[in-house]
Amino acid sequence: MKLHWSPRSPFVRKVMIVLHETGQAGRVECVRSAVAFAAPPNPAVLADNPLGKIPALVLDDGTTLFDSRVICEYLDGLHDGPRLFPAEPAARFRQLRRQALADGLTDILLLWRNERMRAAGPDPVIAAAFETKVRACFAALEADAAALGSTAFGIGQAATVCALGQMEFRYAGSFWEAAHPGLAAWYREVQARPSVAATAVRDDSGAPAGDDSRSPFAFASA
Known part of the structure; x- marks a missing residue:
């Protein structure tokens, strides 16, 4: 299986947490796929997901699953351990x-x-x-x-x-x-x-954080 992946995406991270929880991380090839809201769609992602979004999981038969909720539930059905989506x-x-x-x-x-x-x-x-x-x-x-x-x-x-x-x-x-x-x-x-530890958010862009990393509001004072 191939996963369109980014270490900065929270929805990709959810899929990766499920892969680790279910012992399937080694079954998936993670392909670094850059996407941005205010940019042209990534052609490689668009070829597999017409929405141009990640995560997108390409199965061995060529079928692509998206979004993260669909992917996570699919992966949870491929193992014999405790389910992240309970049956009850x-x-x-x-x-x-x-x-x-x-x-x-x-x-x-x-x-x-x-x-x-x-x-x-x-x-x-x-x-x-x-x-x-x-x-x-x-x-x-x-x-x-x-x-x-x-x-x-x-x-x-x-x-x-x-x-x-x-x-x-x-x-x-x-x-x-x-x-x-x-x-x-x-x-x-x-x-x-x-x-959780294995999937911590990592900024691999090489760019400085900039002002956009600061919250525009605060819940409480420091």
């Missing part, structure tokens, strides 16, 4: 709900960064809406923090790791940890999990 309905929908929340937060963070990088500057109405949604998402994650740690690691926890990793990577100085102590404690603890 109540547990399954708890994990799917967590994934939806975390993936939605990640989407907002990515879109907000693109908005901030516009030459004319961000639209204040859009920026305010993004901030309101990010604050609401973090409040919901804080309320779920105890359950994140007390239930078996699943696709919801994996997606949450990726959302918080994106927050660290692109929104330095938001001080979310101080405002959400339960979530911060869980996040510190989960860093020791091998699949």
